[in-house]
Amino acid sequence: MTELLSYVLPGVPYGCVYALMAAGLVLTYRASGVFNLAFGAQAYVSALLFSVVVQEGAGTWWAFVLSVVVAGPVMGLLLDGVVFRYTRGAPPLVRLVPALGLMIAIPSVAQMLAGTSTRVPASFVLRPNQVYFHLAGSAVSGEEIGTTLVAFASVAALAALLRSRRLxxxxxxxxxxxxxxxxxxxxxxxxxxxxxxxSSLFAALAGVLLAPIYAQLNASNFTALLVAAIAAAAVGGLESLPLTLVGGIAIGVAQQVIGGYLPSGTILSSGLRPAFPFLVLAVLLVGRRSLRHDGRLDDPLAGCDPPMASLRPAPRMAEVALGAKAFTVALGAAVVAIAVAVVPGNWEFTFTQAAVLSIVMLSITLLTGLAGQISLGQAVFAGAGAFTAGQLAAHFGLPVLAGVLAGGLVAGMLGAIVALPTLSLGGISVGLLTLSFALLADNVLFLYSWSGNGATGLSVPRPKLGGLSFAGTGAFFGLSLVILGIVSGAVVLVRGGTVGRQLAAIRGSETGAASIGIDVARLRIVAFTLSAVIAGVGGALYASLEQSVSPNDFNYQFSLVYVVVVAAVGVYSVAGAIEAALAYTVLLQLVGSLPGRYSSLVALVFGLVALGYVRHPEGVVTYAQSWVLDRAEQLARFLQRDRASGAEAG
Amino acid sequence: MSSAPLLELSGVDLSYGPYRALFGVSFTVSARAAVALVGSNGSGKTSVARVVSGLVRARAGSIRFDGRDVTRWPAWRIARAGLVHVPEGRSVLGSLTVEENLLLGLEGLAGRHGGAGALERAYSMFPRLSDRRRQLAGTLSGGEQRMLALGRAVAVPEQLLVVDELSLGLSPTVVDEIFSGLREILASGTSLLVIEQHVERVLALAERVVVLAHGRVAGEGPAGELAGVLSSLRPSPGRPEPPTSAAGGGLA
Structure with missing residues (x-):
């Protein structure tokens, strides 16, 4: 009993911080329908600011006022005013992508501003390390008391505010x-x-309260905090604040108890503790009815908005359509030619990466663009493909090209399995479930020696085909282009065929699709499976290109990055996926060639992309295409009229 | 009453993205008067209602309400100035109860008014609402939802009530109830701008009619005089179709 209590008590303050974050999440979700995944990043920024101000010599209370009372709400107002105000009532993907972009961008930008020196978090509640009293044999520190009291008081105050009729x-x-x-x-x-x-004040408070628990401020700790908070919010059904508080504390306590009782040293015990919130979230998503769908009624006044821009710009005039097609083909050929002939050696590798990454991106085109399902776990499928190819090559001497196929198949099976629990879910819930799956893979699944082999990773050779060797990067580039061509062709065929039209129907309305005889569940499994196969092939190819891979190459952040990049460039077209991969790898390469302190530029670009996406949810490329096509049609019409009047005159 | 109209649209243009909906629409609604806005589907009636209440912003032209230029005002400000817009279709907040729907309007529009008396006025005009005050508005029948939307205007009498297709999809007896409610609201001193498919009913209610066609005002005048213009735009639903010469010709 005393032993149990000694695990339970330290869990309570953790749980209280989860609950604080969760209460903020519930509030923004209730008030704007946005699932703010940038919340962890906001908490991180406040914790960072707090540490910086304390280390600069200001008093703790001043630091608290600045980083929580001022910076918290200001961040919230900025996010609302610049981004999320414009996503109200938008489709789930449009509400999710800006949050993802900011989730990636904010921590890096904050780090850049705070400087690279290590920040040791400070604490502000009571005297952190002083033991105030003992409870059932456990020492209770000032920080633990303070955290718990602050959390309870804040959640109670928020609950009272929401009860008030006015607000x-x-x-x-x-x-x-x-x-x-x-x-x-x-x-x-x-x-x-x-x-x-x-709600941003709550995030800031949670960040500053939690920071002292870690030895060093690290953005990824705050992502884990975010997921635990999402799970706590899910316990409350994204509605009830008391239940959210209970959920947060329960998760915090359970984590400590698991850590205490499981035998130490195994992957399961070291992985299960951080992964526990993801498991809770996954179970709740599937089990709680109120979480399955967005639960939002359609805005009856949505008709006041101008109609959304076309997702696939289609020129009305045959001449323009032909010209556009010719231009696209010529441009693609030119890019390939330049990549092969002109580009210096170190860029050859970059373009090969882009070609391989394009394949992974195409898996998002198929799943999100065609079928309308949001997956935040595509990197897991890519990883499954990579590790399958690596393991088969290492243990059975399977040729890498066969391993790429096998990787696709294994990833496909995994995709089908992941698709099953998502079938009863809609919109953002599918994204959250796949995200918890991705985090589970990061923390447990990929760490075993039979899968990703933990931090050591696997080595994968370059492929050979008969007498042909693809060991050189140039030859590998050619191979990647061929495979990319095959996969692109497959996606185009799927899109144009029966399955593609049925997927388009599902994307429009699942109820409507079911009413014309489409088996929605079967088709969603098919979409997930096909998409996972493509991601697996891409992942295996990537492993062979890099020649050694570890789970870190496929962690959850890549899943998020891929979705943001593809959505922002254009999720509905093959060209969008390829351009997204190209832009992303070229950007990384360019920034990589700059001095280290510019590394946050990538994140800055992500932030800007998120802002741009809010204005153009059809994607940058699609927007540009429509713009060019509109102008081309105007010009063509003008020329025709000119010719017609000329003919009349003559 | 003073000669200045309560609501005055002059040269209002409106577009949704690249699509033009209204072209230079001008008309007025006087105080304590009822104006009917009629026209075929797609003629821009709903757009007029939306631009008047500030849901969408005019691209050109101006809108004056109660002596002030409200062209660039946000919807909430226009609502607080005394203009109630009951939009087409679902016109209540489904996730709030009946009473909460009424209270929301009361607090926003007239924090100064006492709540209880206002609620009773709404409930006495539509007793059915009183039975369902704790029920979620989204679970009401279509007719009850329209009553609730009107009840808002009854609770705190406002200067202008804009109603869009109130009778859509309702049974005739419910439509009767709704129209008697409208008559009562008009008698209490609130002006009406009524968009309606049941032309006969609305002509009995309104003294003036504005006819829209293709986003432009096609005609305007006293209710009695506009029958001719109307029949030229579309056959009245009450009258039998003219002899099927067109259809017969097509078959032959």
Whole structure:
């Protein structure tokens, strides 16, 4: 009993911080329908700011005021005003991608601003290390008491605020339909801003409270915090604050108890503790009805918005369509020719990476673009492909090309398995479930010697085919282009065929699709499987290109990055996937050639991409295409009219 | 009453992205008067309602309400100035209860008014709402939802009520109830701008009619005089179709 208590008690403050974050998540979700995945990043920024100010010599309370009371709400207002105000009532992908982009961008930018020197987190509640009293034989430190008290008080205050008729009622009205609320005289934007500033205050508070637990401030700790908070919010059904608090504490305590009782030293015990929140989240997503779908009613006044831009710009005039096609082919050929002939040696590798990455990106085109399913776990499928090829080559001497195929098959099977629990889910819930799957793979699945072999990783040789060797990067580039061509062709065929049309129907409306006789569940499994096969092939090829891979090459961050990049460039076309991969690898290579302190530029680009995406959810490439095609058509019409009037005159 | 109209649109242009919806629409609604806005599907009636209440912003032209230029005002400000817009279709907040829907309007529009008396006014006009005050508005029948939307205007009498296709999809007896409600609201001193498919009913209610066609005002005048313009635009639903000469010709 005493032993159990000695595990339970230290878990409570952790759980309280989870609950604080979760309460903030619930608030923004309730008020704007956005699942703010940038929340962990916001907590990180506040913790960083707090440490910096303390280390600069300011008092703890000043640091607290600046980093929590000021910076928290200001961040919230900025995020709302610049990004999320414009995503209300938008489709799930459009609400998710900016949050993902910011989740990646904010920590790096903050790090760049704070300087690279190691920041040791400071604590502000009571005297952190002083033991105030003993409870059932366990020492209770000031920090633990303080954290728990602050969390309880804050959540209670928020609950009271939401109970109040003025704010609570308005918030519920605004989340259902901002426009309808405005017709009732409610300032929807102001209500939204208020909710964002309060919830961001909570994120900041959670960050500053949690920071002292870690030896060093690290953005990835805050992602784990975010997922634990999401799980706690899920316990509360994204609605009830008391249940959220209970959920947060339960998760915090359970983590400590697991850590205490499982035999130490095994992958399961060291992995299960961090992975526990992801498991909870996955179980809750599948089990709780209220979480399965976005639970949002359609805004009856959505018709006030201008119609969304076309996802696949199609020129109306035959001449323009032909010209556009010719131009695309010529451009592609030119890029390949330049890559082969002109490009210096170190760029050859970059272009090969781009070609291989394009294959992984195409898996998102198929799943998200065609089928409308959001997966935040594509890197897991790529990893499964890579490790299959590596293991088969190492243990059975299987040729790498056969290993690439086998990798695709294994990834496909994994995809089908992952698809099963997502079948009853919709929208962002699918994304969250696949994200928890990705985190589970990072923490447990890929660490075994039979899979990713932990930090050591695997070595994968370059392929050979009969007398042909692809050991040189140039030859490998050719091989990648051939495989990319095959996969692109497959995606185009799928899109144009029956399955593609059925997927398009599902993307539009699952109910509608079912009503015309489409087996939605079967098709969703097919989409997940095909997409995972493509990702697996890409991953295996990537492993062979790099010649050695470890789970770190396929961690959850890549899953998020891929989705953001593809969505921002254009998720509905093959060209979009290839251009996304090209832009991403070239950007990495360019920034890599700069001095180290510019490494945050990649993140900055991500932030800008997220901002741009809000304005053009159809993707940058698609937007540019439509723009060029519109101009081309105008020109063509003008020329025709000119010719016609010329003929009349003559 | 003063001669200045309560609502005045002059040369209002509106577009949704690249699509133009209204072309230089001008008309007025006087205080304590009812104006009917009629026209075929796609003629821009709903767009007029939206631009008046600030849901969408006019691209050109101006809108004056109660002596002030409200062209660039956000919807909530126009609502607080005393203009209630009951939009087409679902016009209540489904995730709020009946009473919460009414309260939301009360607090936003008239924090100064006492709540209880206002609620009672709404409930006495539509007793059915009173039975369902704790029920979620989204679970009400279509007719009850329209009553709730009107109840908002009854609770705190406003200067102008804009209603868009209130009778859409309702049974005739419910439509009767809704129209008697509208008549009562008009009698209490609130002006009406009514968009309606049931032309006969709305002509009985309104003294003036504005006819829209292809986003432009095609005609305007006293309700009695516009029958001719109307029949030229579309056959009245009450009258039998003219002899099937066109159809017969097609078959032959």
């Amino acid at each position: 609570g009622l308005r918030m519920r009205a605004v989340v259902e339909s901002p426009r309808m609320a405005e017709l009732h005289g409610v300032r929807s934007d102001a209500v939204g801003s208020l909710a964002w500033s309060i």
